[in-house]
Amino acid sequence: MKVLILGVNGFIGHHLTKRILAETDWSVYGMDLSDDRLGDSLQNPRFHFIEGDIAINREWIEYHIKKCDCVLPLVAIATPKLYVEDPISVYNLDFEMNLNVVKQCVKYHKRVVFPSTSEVYGACPDPEFTEDFSPLVVGPIQKERWIYSCCKQLLDRVIYAYGTRGHLEFTLFRPFNWVGPRLDSLNTAKEGSSRVVTQFIAELLMKRPISLVDGGSQKRCFTYVEDGIAALLAILRNRDDLCKNQIINIGNPDNECSVRELADMLKRLFMAHPDHRADREYSEIVEVPAQTYYGQGYQDITARKPSIEKARTLLGWSPQVGLEDSLRMTLYSFLEENEPSLRG
Numbered sequence: 306m307k308v309l310i311l312g313v314n315g316f317i318g319h320h321l322t323k324r325i326l327a328e329t330d331w332s333v334y335g336m337d338l339s340d341d342r343l344g345d346s347l348q349n350p351r352f353h354f355i356e357g358d359i360a361i362n363r364e365w366i367e368y369h370i371k372k373c374d375c376v377l378p379l380v381a382i383a384t385p386k387l388y389v390e391d392p393i394s395v396y397n398l399d400f401e402m403n404l405n406v407v408k409q410c411v412k413y414h415k416r417v418v419f420p421s422t423s424e425v426y427g428a429c430p431d432p433e434f435t436e437d438f439s440p441l442v443v444g445p446i447q448k449e450r451w452i453y454s455c456c457k458q459l460l461d462r463v464i465y466a467y468g469t470r471g472h473l474e475f476t477l478f479r480p481f482n483w484v485g486p487r488l489d490s491l492n493t494a495k496e497g498s499s500r501v502v503t504q505f506i507a508e509l510l511m512k513r514p515i516s517l518v519d520g521g522s523q524k525r526c527f528t529y530v531e532d533g534i535a536a537l538l539a540i541l542r543n544r545d546d547l548c549k550n551q552i553i554n555i556g557n558p559d560n561e562c563s564v565r566e567l568a569d570m571l572k573r574l575f576m577a578h579p580d581h582r583a584d585r586e587y588s589e590i591v592e593v594p595a596q597t598y599y600g601q602g603y604q605d606i607t608a609r610k611p612s613i614e615k616a617r618t619l620l621g622w623s624p625q626v627g628l629e630d631s632l633r634m635t636l637y638s639f640l641e642e643n644e645p646s647l648r649g
């Protein structure tokens with residue numbers, strides 16, 4: 306099989322590429338703005354990488370959609386700070402650019418495996434979010450945070466409509482707070498615009514306070530990236546066509562914790578690390594109002610827990626890595642790879 310991955314150097318893209326090359330005989334064609342996370346994959350003869358911007362290299366993309374069997378358009382802005390700071394870029398990239406790719410998949414009859422998001426459920430009141438029954442709940446227009454959720458939701462609906470009318474074969478997958486090595490760059494965390502796990506790791510390294518937005522009682526279910534990738538690989542294998550035109554949550558409901566618990570656990574793991582056991586000081590954990598941290602356009606999601614019954618049934622999959630191990634492996638890999646660049 307030939308797989309096209311746009312955004313191949315991103316968090317999901319580079320982990321997926323590595324696993325595809327290790328566990329299958331498939332070829333991967335990938336485009337991204339840079340290649341710094343791709344490591345050994347770059348040397349693999351079944352991996353074909355081109356450095357480029359999906360907004361510019363449209364001919365290359367169209368040619369490769371025609372050539373490949375399955376397309377994963379993984380390019381997107383996925384950090385809440387940017388949803389409120391630059392909602393138009395979120396719309397242009399996450400919606401318009403990806404819509405073009407989806408339309409070409411329709412044109413050339415190619416299977417698309419599309420990253421929807423846990424964010425489409427928004428402030429859904431269900432204790433566990435189910436793909437085919439839970440309502441998708443967002444806030445008012447002034448709360449610009451929801452533009453990401455809305456862009457993704459509309460794409461989900463467009464893809465679904467093409468699929469149910471027989472014009473497109475698709476699987477939509479919804480990652481729930483995947484974490485792991487190379488989640489976000491610590492450079493974005495320096496500016497305070499990273500997802501929470503990377504942000505907290507960066508604060509610990511830089512001895513800056515860890516901010517609990519609105520007290521940190523909001524909850525997430527953190528999913529170790531290798532668990533997520535195993536599910537994604539099963540979706541790509543698509544045994545007995547079971548994933549055809551399905552929407553599938555990929556998360557770890559057992560790893561639910563509040564942001565405050567997350568901060569405590571990461572700080573404890575950091576303080577126990579051999580290189581940091583004897584540090585003279587450690588980050589304080591402080592509370593910050595959401596309006597101060599993110600600005601007026603932000604609204605939070607108080608709890609977000611996936612039902613993974615569909616993933617269990619369709620993929621024969623269940624997550625294996627617990628919360629503490631997920632955070633330890635993520636923290637240790639960041640310390641190993643990034644610490645020198647953050648000193649000073």
Ligand code: UGA
Binds near residue numbers: 384480482499
């Ligand atoms: C994320 C992002 O939207 C996407 O990456 C993705 O689609 C989705 O969720 C997912 O990964 O499932 P969210 O979980 O709100 O959304 O993003 P984070 O930035 O990781 O924040 C998690 C929680 O930590 C939020 O309640 C936020 O307010 C809080 N937070 C964040 C802090 O308390 N302090 C910080 O310094 C940063």
